[in-house]
Amino acid sequence: MPHDQQETPYLDAVLRYRRAGYTPFHTPGHKLGKGAPEGLRELLGDPCLRVDIAMAGGVEDTRESTHLIRLAEDYAAEAWGADRCWFLVNGSTSGIHSLVLTLCGPGDEVIIPRNAHKSMLAGLIFSGAVPVYLEPEVDPLWGIPLTVSAEAAQRALAEHPAAKAIFVTSPTYNGLGTDLAAVADAAHAAGVPFVTDQAWGPHLRFCPELPVDAMTAGADAAVVSTHKLISGITQTSVLMARAGRTNLARLDSMVAMTQSTSPQVLMYASIDAARQQMATRGADLWRGAIEQAQWARHELNGLPGIRCLGEEALLRKGVASFDPTRLTISSRDLGHTGHELETVLRDDYRIAVEAADPLNIVLNVTYGDSHADLERLVAALRDYAGRRSRRAVGASAVGTGLLGHTPAFTRQALSPREAFFAPSEALPLVECATRVSAEMVTPYPPGIPILGPGEEISPQIVAYLEEASAAGLKVHGPEDRALRTLRVVT
Ligand SMILES: Cc1ncc(COP(=O)(O)O)c(C=O)c1O
The missing domain is CATH 3.90.1150.10 (Aspartate Aminotransferase, domain 1)
Structure with missing residues (x-):
């Protein structure tokens, strides 16, 4: 029997807890607001403070029980079309960490977009996996990364038959989507699990006029940020997966490893409420x-x-x-x-x-x-x-001259994890050619890394970064954001 998506089992339990008027001998120390400092009380108000408790604080039947959260996650799995969902309190960031740790181990190849969210780099460092990059093109007018094409995904799968998984980001920050069904077909023909970073698409599943969502398109797993575009409170996300190509039991353990052991019940209740709102009125x-x-x-x-x-x-x-x-x-x-x-x-x-x-x-x-x-x-x-x-100003085109000639990826001399833990030194940028980068360098626009940890630095990359720095481009990633120096493996 399908669940009635009007119901909100977790939200109801939190409301019940508040009505019950328990005397709390559990965390946090402000004891449902009774000991809260005035400023905090003014900020959150009594209704919030009276349910500021961790999951084990008493919303479930006993401190050890996880029955209600599993029930709420089952409602979500049904709503998003997955076999299993997990409510996340550390954002989609932690969902990506969990997925990389589940699918890839040290030395394994994983196909990812060059401009994958930075949580992917942390996932690679945690797991020791080696990236194979799909290079998105850049829109010449807007300076934004476009989506990776299905053909590029097919090519990468053919050239890297040992790859353990393929990840695609869709939609992008600017709302652009990949042909997910074509990537899913290519991945499955190659026997590889397909994961969509759908952080910017928690809503897609619920409205036919929006682009197709990952699960409908055939993805094996996806992560959506319920706090980005629907009503989950900040930091909440949902990880979802299908049985078959993804080991759900292992994923379950990895989720436990990447979440706080004290999840806030307001966060869970808000995911439950957001799911109900979407499933019934989305x-x-x-x-x-x-x-x-x-x-x-x-x-x-x-x-x-x-x-x-x-x-x-x-x-x-x-x-x-x-x-x-x-x-x-x-x-x-x-x-x-x-x-x-x-x-x-x-x-x-x-x-x-x-x-x-x-x-x-x-x-x-x-x-x-x-x-x-x-x-x-x-x-x-x-x-x-x-x-x-009325003020007749000249056009500003920050960095647009650089957009057309991004230097090519060189080679992954060390895995991101090896480069991260290797001894390193900061060298003047001009001396860095032929060395191996210890850090990620991402100029904006277009927000696509020029270098990742473990990659060899070419003279073209040095020249590009000198030009980017002179043009005043914002650079994310390196210790020295002015790019006078770069950290390289010693
Ligand atoms: C494409 C993409 N993936 C993952 C994330 C991480 O999401 P969260 O902030 O929910 O951890 C973001 C955050 O902006 C993102 O843009």
């Missing part, structure tokens, strides 16, 4: 959000000097789907970087964005936004564009 809620986002996109594209990424992205190589609720906006034609635009919106209009980079800003639109919210955004950008265009 389609309508997201149809409304799509309509709002499309309206805003149309209005924004009519403003002088403002551009908002839309379905034309589907014409780019490898891009098979587009989530219209993600707004990637540029005012580069008005001479502003994404960072500057973020500051203008925050300081002059009290509008907070999801992210900014040297070229664009990214905003999330969900069922939580009203039409008035979107009108406010459009009005702010209209006012800004009017003020800005």
